[in-house]
Amino acid sequence: MLDGCVPWPEELAERYRAEGYWAAETLDVLLSAGARRHPDRTALVAADGTRFTWAELDAWADRIAAGLVAAGLVAQDRVLVQLPNVPEFVALFFGLLRAQVLPVLALPAHRESEIVPLCELSEAVAYFIAEDDGAGYDYRDLARTVVKAMPSVRQVFVVGDPAEFLPLPSADPVELPAADPFAPALFLLSGGTTGTPKLIPRTHTDYLYNARASAEVSGFSADTVYLVALPAAHNFALASPGLLGAMSTGGSVVLAPDPSADTAFELIERERVTVTAVVPPIALLWMDVVDFMDADLSTLELLQVGGAKFNPEPAARVRETLGCDLQQVFGMAEGLLNFTRLDDTDELKITTQGAPLCPADELLIVDEEGEPVAPGESGELLTRGPYTLRGYYRAAEHNARAFTDDGFYRSGDVVRQLPSGHLIVEGRRKDQINRGGEKIPAEELENHLLAHPAVHDAAVVGMPDEVMGERTCAFVVVKGEAPTLREVTAFLRERGVAAYKLPDRLEVLESFPQTKVGKVSKVALVRLLTGENG
Ligand code: AMP
Ligand code: DBH
Numbered sequence: 001m002l003d004g005c006v007p008w009p010e011e012l013a014e015r016y017r018a019e020g021y022w023a024a025e026t027l028d029v030l031l032s033a034g035a036r037r038h039p040d041r042t043a044l045v046a047a048d049g050t051r052f053t054w055a056e057l058d059a060w061a062d063r064i065a066a067g068l069v070a071a072g073l074v075a076q077d078r079v080l081v082q083l084p085n086v087p088e089f090v091a092l093f094f095g096l097l098r099a100q101v102l103p104v105l106a107l108p109a110h111r112e113s114e115i116v117p118l119c120e121l122s123e124a125v126a127y128f129i130a131e132d133d134g135a136g137y138d139y140r141d142l143a144r145t146v147v148k149a150m151p152s153v154r155q156v157f158v159v160g161d162p163a164e165f166l167p168l169p170s171a172d173p174v175e176l177p178a179a180d181p182f183a184p185a186l187f188l189l190s191g192g193t194t195g196t197p198k199l200i201p202r203t204h205t206d207y208l209y210n211a212r213a214s215a216e217v218s219g220f221s222a223d224t225v226y227l228v229a230l231p232a233a234h235n236f237a238l239a240s241p242g243l244l245g246a247m248s249t250g251g252s253v254v255l256a257p258d259p260s261a262d263t264a265f266e267l268i269e270r271e272r273v274t275v276t277a278v279v280p281p282i283a284l285l286w287m288d289v290v291d292f293m294d295a296d297l298s299t300l301e302l303l304q305v306g307g308a309k310f311n312p313e314p315a316a317r318v319r320e321t322l323g324c325d326l327q328q329v330f331g332m333a334e335g336l337l338n339f340t341r342l343d344d345t346d347e348l349k350i351t352t353q354g355a356p357l358c359p360a361d362e363l364l365i366v367d368e369e370g371e372p373v374a375p376g377e378s379g380e381l382l383t384r385g386p387y388t389l390r391g392y393y394r395a396a397e398h399n400a401r402a403f404t405d406d407g408f409y410r411s412g413d414v415v416r417q418l419p420s421g422h423l424i425v426e427g428r429r430k431d432q433i434n435r436g437g438e439k440i441p442a443e444e445l446e447n448h449l450l451a452h453p454a455v456h457d458a459a460v461v462g463m464p465d466e467v468m469g470e471r472t473c474a475f476v477v478v479k480g481e482a483p484t485l486r487e488v489t490a491f492l493r494e495r496g497v498a499a500y501k502l503p504d505r506l507e508v509l510e511s512f513p514q515t516k517v518g519k520v521s522k523v524a525l526v527r528l529l530t531g532e533n534g
Contacts, residue, residue, distance in 0.1 A: 001183060002076060002183065002184050005184055005391070005393060006309070006389075010060070010391055013182070013385075014362070015362065015399065016287075016386040017361060019359075020361055021209050021213075021386040021387075022179070022181075022182070022205040022209065023209070023392065024181050024182075025096050025099065025181055025204070025208060027186075027204045027244070028094060029208070029241060030060065030244055030247045030248055031054070031094045031247065031263075034058075034247060034250055035058035035253055037250065038054055038222075039053060039054050039055035040053050040054070040055065041252070041306075042054075042252045043056075043057045043253065043254050044057055044087055044090055044252065044254075044345050045253070045254045046086065046255055047246065047255055047267065047372035049270075052087060057091060058089065061091050062095075062173040062496070063170045063172070064096075064175070065094075065095040065098035066170075066173050066176075067169025068096065068101055068169050068216075069094070069099055069174060069176070071126075071157075072155075073125065074103045075099070075177075075209040076102065077126075078101075078103075078104055078122050078123060078124045078125065079101055079103055079125060079127065080103075080104050080106055080115065080119055080124040080126070080127045081096075081104065082106040082107070082110060082127070082139065083406070083497045084130055084231075085255040085256060085258075086130060086255065087161045087230050088130075088168060089233070089255075090232070090469065091237060092128060092168065096186075097185060097186075097204075098176055099176060100176075102114050102186060102387075102399060103187065104118055104124060104130075104186075104187040104189075104199060105186060105189065105233035106118060106233065106236065107174070107189070107233055107498075109231075109438075109498045110144050110498050111497060111498050111499075112114065112495075112496025113496040113498070114197065114498055115142065115496075116145075116149045118125060118197050118199070121197060122393070124150070124153055125153065125155070126157060127143055127147070127153050127155075127157070127158045127499045128158070128168075128193070129143055129154045129158055130437065131152075131161050132157055132163075140156075140521065142164050143158075145299045147443065148353075152490065153329060157169060157394060179204060179206075181203070181205045182204070182205055184202065185204040186202055188331065188333040190333055190334060190441065191332075191441070193430045193432050193442075194398060194443050194444070195447045197440070198392040198393075198395060199394070199395075200333050200334055200335075201310055201389065201393050202362055202389075205235070206224075206386060206387040207387070209387050210240065210337065210387045211241055211244035211245045213357050214240045214241035214243070214337060214339070215245035215246070216355060217243040217341060217342070217525075218339065219342050220222060220245055220246060220249040221250075222248050222249055222250040222315050223251065223274065224249060224252070224297075225246075225271055225273045225275070226241075226245070226250050226251060226252070226253050226274055227254045227256055227267055227268060227272070227275070227276035228253060228256060228276075229259040229264050229277065229278055229282070230244050230259060230277060230278065230279065230307075232255070235332075235333040236277050236329065238306075240277070240306075240329060240337055252260075254267055254271045259272065261289045261290070261293060264276070264286070264335045265286075265293055265295035267301055269299075272516060273300060274301045274302070275300070275304070276303060277303075277305075277329070278303065278305060279305070279306070279307040279308060279336045280305055280310045280311075280436060280437065281308070281436040281440075281467050283303065283310065283318065284351060284467055286321075287318065287321040287322060287399065289313065289321060297322060300322065300323065300324045301324055302324055302327055302342075303318055303322060303325070304327045304329050305329065306331055307329075307436075308434045308437045308469045309353070309425050310328055310353075312350050315328070315349070315350040315351075316346075325342065326340075326349050327340050327349070328349065328353050328354050329353075329354060330353035330354050330413075330425055330479065332338070334389050335383070335385065335387045335413055336356065336383045336385060336388050337357045337387075337424075338353055338423055339354040339355070339357060339395075340353075348420065348422055351362050352422035352424050353424060353425045355420065355421040355422045356385075356420060357387075357388060358387065361394060362384050362385055362406060362408070363381060363382070363417070364416070364426065365379040365416070366379045366380050366382060367413060370404075375417070376418070377416060378415060378426050378439040379414065379415075379416075380410065380415075381423070382411065382417045383408060384406075384407050384408045384409060388409055390403070390407055411430075412428055412429050413425055413428055414428055415426040431443060433470055434469060434470055435462070435469070435471060437469075440460075440501045442461070442522075443459075445497075445503070447498055448457045448489070448492055448495055449476060451495065452488065452491050454478050454479060454480050454481060454482065454483050455477075455478060455479070456476075456477045456478055457476065457477040457512065457523055458474060458477075459475045459512055459520045460471055460473070460474050460475070460503065461475070461525045461526050463504075463530070465485070465506065471504040471505065472502070472503045473503060473505040473506075474481075474488065474503035474505070475507045475512065475525055476488075476506065476508055476509070477510065477511060477512065478508055482508045483506075484506070485505065485506040486504065488506055489502045489503065507528070513525065
């Protein structure tokens with residue numbers, strides 16, 4: 001096992017193998033087996049209509065793998081991958097797997113303040129970017145900053161015009177040794193609750209299970225046409241079932257550069273898309289505009305919604321507005337996935353966030369003291385299982401708090417469970433804002449705010465919002481003249497904070513309300529915003 005990763009205890013590992021959850025296969029089988037079985041079928045379609053057969057994608061991944069080796073990358077090296085939804089993402093992903101180089105999957109929205117600490121934590125030796133995001137942002141500028149701050153990043157590879165950097169590596173295919181199926185294959189990012197980023201190691205076998213089992217409960221088949229509407233680097237769009245799930249059943253994958261109705265509807269119609277996954281604000285937007293757009297969405301069978309709570313009222317309108325079935329997904333990059341089932345009653349599909357994916361998923365719902373609550377009562381969800389991490393990468397101190405002694409991950413989510421096993425997400429016990437599915441660790445943003453010369457103290461909370469679920473409000477105590485929201489966001493941007501983390505509102509207080517033990521009371525701060533007392 002890679003240094004800094006926490007393995008599953010041997011007796012659990014044996015059980016997961018014996019019960020068939022852990023196959024002795026690597027993730028690469030998703031591409032190599034498909035290419036053998038149906039080389040000439042379509043595997044991947046880019047937004048511009050460029051199509052790749054399974055054989056073409058397979059050959060492309062082989063060339064990239066050989067190119068990586070030729071460029072001096074070796075097995076177990078970590079590299080940062082930050083690409084929009086372009087075909088190169090998929091080819092590079094499999095090329096890296098074949099070369100046993102471990103990708104750290106950053107989101108296109110991340111900027112210097114996220115990328116640099118990720119490079120530092122992972123000791124990344126290379127950085128893969130696109131020339132731009134299609135909307136005017138030039139990632140080569142970001143790369144210039146990153147290599148200056150992180151000399152360990154020896155090479156930058158660019159999709160598109162590389163400027164002073166390198167094009168994507170490519171060389172004549174070479175024979176490469178097979179990876180260990182039980183070793184880490186990639187790193188996902190956690191939404192996080194602390195001031196520093198956390199990396200989630202995912203092994204070949206656990207992620208393969210994640211993708212395949214998700215594909216099964218979502219009814220994926222060789223006829224599935226999956227639209228990647230969310231960033232491909234996100235666990236939801238990557239493997240829940242996502243693009244890897246679609247590949248696991250021999251379906252095809254269509255890449256959308258963004259999830260706007262204009263872009264997505266056109267692709268759904270053009271490519272006869274059958275299923276896609278979105279966050280609640282996007283689902284709301286699609287439902288709002290579908291009547292005014294003459295797009296043919298008749299092929300769409302299933303809309304998956306997750307990342308944040310999808311309320312029952314809009315959930316009940318999905319079928320009549322979009323003409324497809326709804327599947328709620330309550331997932332986490334850390335592992336555990338919950339899905340409503342295709343044969344669930346409408347009541348369950350509309351009012352719950354789904355039931356655990358795997359019979360070996362263990363769930364505990366506990367009170368503030370860590371004691372299990374009575375069945376049906378709400379409490380914090382703890383979980384362990386065959387695809388749930390046992391520890392963040394190189395984070396021993398944080399792991400001691402984030403996991404129980406017997407290895408359960410503390411999700412920080414407050415849920416209650418119905419007798420059917422379905423969960424209803426009721427809230428959160430972690431210091432994080434969920435802004436329409438995008439997670440913002442409060443502490444991280446507070447640290448950035450504290451760096452502002454006029455900010456004496458800062459506390460960030462989520463304020464309820466109809467569309468986003470929550471928006472971000474920064475409370476500050478100032479020294480001297482109070483800055484405006486605009487000045488504060490400009491300051492944060494200057495520090496390289498991703499746009500989705502910028503506060504939506506700024507409130508200046510004389511001092512912060514405190515709890516009985518003298519901590520800042522975020523509950524009281526939220527009440528200041530909502531006007532509720534008590
Ligand atoms: P991350 O750890 O960044 O992968 O984010 C996972 C978190 O997103 C979960 O722990 C929940 O807090 C939240 N989440 C994901 N899906 C849902 C959902 N369907 N309903 C409510 N919260 C969700
Ligand atoms: O929010 C998430 O992280 C998430 C939501 C739905 C996720 O990781 C997933 C499905 O796999």
